[in-house]
Amino acid sequence: MSESTSFIRIFVGVLLSATAPPSVVVRYGDSVSVNCSTSESLFDGIGWEASQGGKSLENVTHMAWTVEKLTEWTISPSCYISPLPESSYQQCFKHPKVVLYTFPENISLSSSSDPRIEMSEGEEHNFTCDIQNIAPVINLTVKWYKGDDMVYEDTFKDPSKEPVDQSSIFIFIPTRQDNGVTFRCEALLDLRPEGPQLNASSQEYNITVFFGPEVQCAAVLEGETLERGCSVTGYPIPTVTWLKNGTYIEPTEPLSRENAGLYVAVAEGAESTTTQHRIDVWYKPELKCPSNYTALEDAPHNLSCTVEGFPKPEVMWFKDEDDVALPESLTRSDTGQYVITASNNLSSINVTVEIYVVYPPSQIVELEDSEVDVGSDVWLKCSSTGNPRPNYLWDYYQTANVVEENEDGVSRLHIHNATVYNKGSYTCHAWNDRGNVSKTATVMVKGAGQECPIEITPERMVVQYQDRKQRATCNATSTDHTHAKEIYWQILHGDKIDSWSWSVDTHKDWDPKPVCTAIFNVRGMCQKHLNFTLYKTPDSVSVSTVDNLSSVVEDKEFQLQCDITNVAPAGNLVVQWYRGNTTLSKGSLRVSGCLPENNTNCDINAVRSPLNVLSTISFTLDRNDKSAEFRCEAILDLGAEGPKPPPNMMSSPLNITVYYKPSINTTKLPKRIPVFRGYPAELVCEAEGHPPPKIEWLYSEDKVPHKSGGTLMVYEAGRYTCNATNEVESAYHAVEVILKEDYLPLIAGFVAVTVVAISIVFLFIYSIYYKNTKMRRYSLKNAKLDTQSGNVAHYGCDMQFPMTKLS
Numbered sequence: 001m002s003e004s005t006s007f008i009r010i011f012v013g014v015l016l017s018a019t020a021p022p023s024v025v026v027r028y029g030d031s032v033s034v035n036c037s038t039s040e041s042l043f044d045g046i047g048w049e050a051s052q053g054g055k056s057l058e059n060v061t062h063m064a065w066t067v068e069k070l071t072e073w074t075i076s077p078s079c080y081i082s083p084l085p086e087s088s089y090q091q092c093f094k095h096p097k098v099v100l101y102t103f104p105e106n107i108s109l110s111s112s113s114d115p116r117i118e119m120s121e122g123e124e125h126n127f128t129c130d131i132q133n134i135a136p137v138i139n140l141t142v143k144w145y146k147g148d149d150m151v152y153e154d155t156f157k158d159p160s161k162e163p164v165d166q167s168s169i170f171i172f173i174p175t176r177q178d179n180g181v182t183f184r185c186e187a188l189l190d191l192r193p194e195g196p197q198l199n200a201s202s203q204e205y206n207i208t209v210f211f212g213p214e215v216q217c218a219a220v221l222e223g224e225t226l227e228r229g230c231s232v233t234g235y236p237i238p239t240v241t242w243l244k245n246g247t248y249i250e251p252t253e254p255l256s257r258e259n260a261g262l263y264v265a266v267a268e269g270a271e272s273t274t275t276q277h278r279i280d281v282w283y284k285p286e287l288k289c290p291s292n293y294t295a296l297e298d299a300p301h302n303l304s305c306t307v308e309g310f311p312k313p314e315v316m317w318f319k320d321e322d323d324v325a326l327p328e329s330l331t332r333s334d335t336g337q338y339v340i341t342a343s344n345n346l347s348s349i350n351v352t353v354e355i356y357v358v359y360p361p362s363q364i365v366e367l368e369d370s371e372v373d374v375g376s377d378v379w380l381k382c383s384s385t386g387n388p389r390p391n392y393l394w395d396y397y398q399t400a401n402v403v404e405e406n407e408d409g410v411s412r413l414h415i416h417n418a419t420v421y422n423k424g425s426y427t428c429h430a431w432n433d434r435g436n437v438s439k440t441a442t443v444m445v446k447g448a449g450q451e452c453p454i455e456i457t458p459e460r461m462v463v464q465y466q467d468r469k470q471r472a473t474c475n476a477t478s479t480d481h482t483h484a485k486e487i488y489w490q491i492l493h494g495d496k497i498d499s500w501s502w503s504v505d506t507h508k509d510w511d512p513k514p515v516c517t518a519i520f521n522v523r524g525m526c527q528k529h530l531n532f533t534l535y536k537t538p539d540s541v542s543v544s545t546v547d548n549l550s551s552v553v554e555d556k557e558f559q560l561q562c563d564i565t566n567v568a569p570a571g572n573l574v575v576q577w578y579r580g581n582t583t584l585s586k587g588s589l590r591v592s593g594c595l596p597e598n599n600t601n602c603d604i605n606a607v608r609s610p611l612n613v614l615s616t617i618s619f620t621l622d623r624n625d626k627s628a629e630f631r632c633e634a635i636l637d638l639g640a641e642g643p644k645p646p647p648n649m650m651s652s653p654l655n656i657t658v659y660y661k662p663s664i665n666t667t668k669l670p671k672r673i674p675v676f677r678g679y680p681a682e683l684v685c686e687a688e689g690h691p692p693p694k695i696e697w698l699y700s701e702d703k704v705p706h707k708s709g710g711t712l713m714v715y716e717a718g719r720y721t722c723n724a725t726n727e728v729e730s731a732y733h734a735v736e737v738i739l740k741e742d743y744l745p746l747i748a749g750f751v752a753v754t755v756v757a758i759s760i761v762f763l764f765i766y767s768i769y770y771k772n773t774k775m776r777r778y779s780l781k782n783a784k785l786d787t788q789s790g791n792v793a794h795y796g797c798d799m800q801f802p803m804t805k806l807s
Helices: 744-773
Strands: 005-011 023-027 031-037 043-049 055-058 062-067 078-083 092-094 097-101 108-111 118-120 125-134 140-146 149-155 164-172 182-190 197-201 208-217 230-235 239-244 247-249 261-268 272-279 281-288 292-296 306-310 314-319 322-324 336-343 348-358 370-373 378-383 391-395 402-407 410-415 424-432 435-446 454-457 460-464 471-476 484-490 501-503 515-520 524-529 531-535 540-545 551-553 558-567 573-579 582-586 588-591 611-619 627-636 648-650 654-664 672-676 681-684 687-690 694-698 706-708 711-714 718-725 730-740
Touching: 023 031, 031 043, 043 062, 055 062, 108 182, 125 140, 125 182, 140 164, 149 164, 164 182, 208 261, 208 272, 230 261, 281 336, 281 348, 370 378, 378 424, 378 435, 391 410, 410 424, 454 515, 454 524, 471 484, 471 515, 540 627, 540 648, 540 654, 558 573, 558 627, 573 611, 654 718, 654 730, 672 681, 681 730, 687 718, 711 718
Parallel strands: 005 031, 023 097, 118 208, 292 348, 370 435, 460 531, 551 654, 672 730
Antiparallel strands: 031 062, 043 055, 043 078, 078 092, 108 125, 125 164, 140 149, 140 182, 182 197, 208 230, 239 247, 239 261, 261 272, 281 306, 314 322, 314 336, 336 348, 378 410, 391 424, 402 410, 424 435, 454 471, 471 501, 484 515, 515 524, 540 558, 558 611, 573 582, 573 627, 588 611, 627 648, 627 654, 654 687, 681 711, 694 718, 706 711, 718 730
């Protein structure tokens, strides 16, 4: 160990007595020097107290503590200063910290196992790191390394300053991954910042970890060997013997699917083990299915496919690229081509199966009723699906212009140049081995005697109630007369009348609905209805208000009602309204006293027997209408076959009086009226209304005006209200009367006095003027024309005579 000298300077003084002491780090046996100084002037001296190198008090400002070879581990020197007796402070000390250290050049590593450092996986193992003669131990750190990675760090709390032999133990549980790794320990003495950082490392130990043997087997592909499919791990490297059912198996022989089963592995390595292993031999899917399969619809099928493979393949069925599940019973919609896929972890395989489902013909489609113009063509189409494909057969009245065609599983009838004989029913039958169906369509030939070939005379019969009996006849037309088998009449709820004529009972046959029926050889049966009307004029027609009012209020809507009694048929009735001589709109009709929501006989157009009918119309009148007169007229419009002019009946007139609310004439009665004291004011209240309104004045009780009808004479200021009232409403108008003083006499007197005063002043001024200008003497001698003199008043005249003022 080399020698070295440590030097440190400390400053001692009253002012620095509270600062932390300095520190010095010294290797054991080296020299050390610490200087102590002060800036204080009033002191007796400085000295050192120490077990080595102490110095007595000297009157100096600095003193060094020096030891040539420091060997005392617990040394604690003190620098002190002694004050003079007259100083105000006491003796003070400074204690520098002295750290004496020692550190070994080598450290050693040992193991709890044999010197080869061999160990078994999972067993606890101890490593010991020995550091000899180390101080101070509290600054020591031991680090453990596995390879280049630090795995553990050990520190110590021993406060001892003297050297010790220190050990660090690292507990280690090895795994197979630790086989062959190296271990070492490193001692670190950290004396910074005043001292050095020292370190030493042990020798490296290489360890051997014994483990296994272990045998692990995965899936073995067909054709591979046990040696490839199973892994053997352990140290030392083990040897394995394979047995199946007690028989030795060569691990290098390829395996087939039949070799799958339970195997025993006997492994020799760090120890001897015997394990059982289930060996699965994997191989690709193998799929076998019939290429074609025929099944009965809705019957259980036995279609199946054989599939092999390991792992067990997943089988999926596809139709038109969609994943499907084949049902237990097949239907016609299941017919088609299927792709069956078998797949496992190794690969997949596909096969195609064509499935035919046998089923009877479906319901016939596309065969519909048709209409064709006479002389035109029409196609009838019969289509049905079935397996096998259906055959077709038609039933219809055979004619030469009908041709049957079959193509692509569809049968068609082509009717050329259609005639009346082509109308009727056409039935198509579709059949195969599984069943048969049929459907019927009707062909109508327009323009080929579609209308029933019979004539009724007259075509429309209009008869008045209780009139004489009339007769209608029914005959076949001339072109079809020979084909008529039978002609007869029938009325509603009546028996068949075997006759070509029918007579009406004008007392009760309101709605007999007579029908003539004819049966022809070719056309069959057809009918025609006789348009028959039995009418009755009303017993009375009257008009009234809905609420039986004799008067109405202005601008308020009211309804008039026209009552028509016992008229038939009401559906042909028209009600015309009149206001005075003005024709109004036609009113709506309904059955009198009938609520349609709960009575099926409220439809005027459906009931042919006599009814009581009413018509309503809405109006709004104003005061200019005064007494309005209203009438309604009932007219039976029976058409061209009815009587001309149409039967009608007019109601008596209904006079309506219009009431309206009062309206006060405010032009004669303003809102504010002045009145001079002592002079009365006349308030006139006039109002228009119907009925004529009653006029009443309202004012406070302390007023004593003079009333005369609607006129009020007032003498006092105040608020006076005119109230006009009739049956409709009341109207009010308030007047404010303002009292004013009469200043006219005072103004007239003031004006008169002013005029008199002005006259007096004028006369006074004029008299003075006249005296000065008129009352003097003038001479006309040697008179000459001259300009006006400024000294003479000319009174506006043009004077041509010069005047000379006489003295």
